[in-house]
Amino acid sequence: MSSRSTPIDLEYDKFVPPDGNETEKPLVILHGLFGMKRNWLSLAKAFLRDLKRPVYTLDLRNHGASPHAEPMTYDAMATDVLHFCEKYSLRDISLLGHSMGGKVAMTVALSPELPDDLLTHLIVADIAPSKGALSPEFQGYVDAMKKIESSGVTTRQEAQHILAPYEPDAMTRAFLLTNLLPQAHDHHHHSLRFRIPIDVIGNAIGDIGGFPYEPGERTWEGPTLFIKGDRSRYINNRNIPIAKEFFPAMVLEHLDASHWGTFPFLL
Incomplete structure (x- = not known):
């Protein structure tokens, strides 16, 4: 080390x-x-x-x-x-x-x-x-999370729909989406964003496999x-x-x- x-x-x-x-x-x-x-x-x-x-x-x-x-x-x-x-x-x-x-x-x-x-x-x-190397699904999870954030989803159902092609198992999707939180833009509008820094984790995928x-x-x-x-x-x-x-x-x-x-x- x-x-x-x-x-x-x-x-x-x-x-x-x-x-x-x-x-x-x-x-x-x-x-x-x-x-x-x-x-x-x-x-x-x-x-x-x-x-x-x-x-x-x-x-x-x-x-x-x-x-x-x-x-x-x-x-x-x-x-x-x-x-x-x-x-x-x-x-x-x-x-x-x-x-x-x-x-x-x-x-x-x-x-x-x-x-x-x-x-x-x-x-x-x-x-x-x-x-x-980590299994390919991990990079897929990162890609899906980025897509969810860039899409400005407002419900977990919308996030599930985006994540489903990357992860067919509903329980695993639910686990990944425990990281999803509402972010208010004003009193009337909000979107869902991840509590984890997706870019940082995405850049570290190689290190995590090591x-x-x-x-x-x-x-x-x-x-x-x-x-x-x-x-x-x-x-x-x-x-x-x-x-x-x-x-x-x-x-x-x-x-x-x-x-x-x-x-x-x-x-």
């Missing part, structure tokens, strides 16, 4: 157990591309109930309510997460990331800036520490769980050995799910 970039302050939700503990052994959750902390609300509450540990869900840069900033690289996003943990005095954390958030979590684990007492467990949902380390360059020896969706190709026989090079203690578990459906509540 390159020299540490300037961090931004991430927006977050905090779920605290009855004993009031906010900093000891928390679970920190990172969403995927086009996601936000709100996607994890139901499971965060379930983790709080079952684990009786504090749970933090973060909005990564350029997502949700967090600031818009460049660069949108894994280096920068990991630096934001490290800054968040330092700012709120978190230690002995378990870090869970899905998709892009999983790559951010792995970058945190492999970072030379990682404090010795920060990370105890790593959970990576349906992504591997490999490099390659990974900042080469196999053998860095390792993290702690307990690591990879969760593979069996109807997804993101974790496969080609990149599992790469994951083992970075994370020699890794365990791989399977779910009967697609990439977006690894955690169905994300949709």
Whole structure:
């Protein structure tokens, strides 16, 4: 990873157990591309109930309510997460990331800036520490979002109509359109625009498909769980050995799910 970039302050939700503990052994959750902390609300509450540990869900840069900033690289996003943990005095954390958030979590684990007492467990949902172009549908989503904004749509039905040729699955469309918000022009007129900076994300598609380390360059020896969706190709026989090079203690578990459906509540 390159020299540490300037961090931004991430927006977050905090779920605290009855004993009031906010900093000891928390679970920190990172969403995927086009996601936000709100996607994890139901499971965060379930983790709080079952684990009786504090749970933090973060909005990564350029997502949700967090600031818009460049660069949108894994280096920068990991630096934001490290800054968040330092700012709120978190230690002995378990870090869970899905998709892009999983790559951010792995970058945190492999970072030379990682404090010795920060990370105890790593959970990576349906992504591997490999490099390659994102699936073409992601660029299609960006193109559709740009078209929605330039069209000045005023209803979600209009936005759905534009997005449908790019994404046939209604649940995935609904997930993507959670980013759509009304923007008032005056008291009588408004249009819908995306809360995320589409141009910034579009320009970062190549970086999001990458990974900042080469196999053998860095390792993290702690307990690591990879969760593979069996109807997804993101974790496969080609990149599992790469994951083992970075994370020699890794365990791989399977779910009967697609990439977006690894955690169905994300949709």
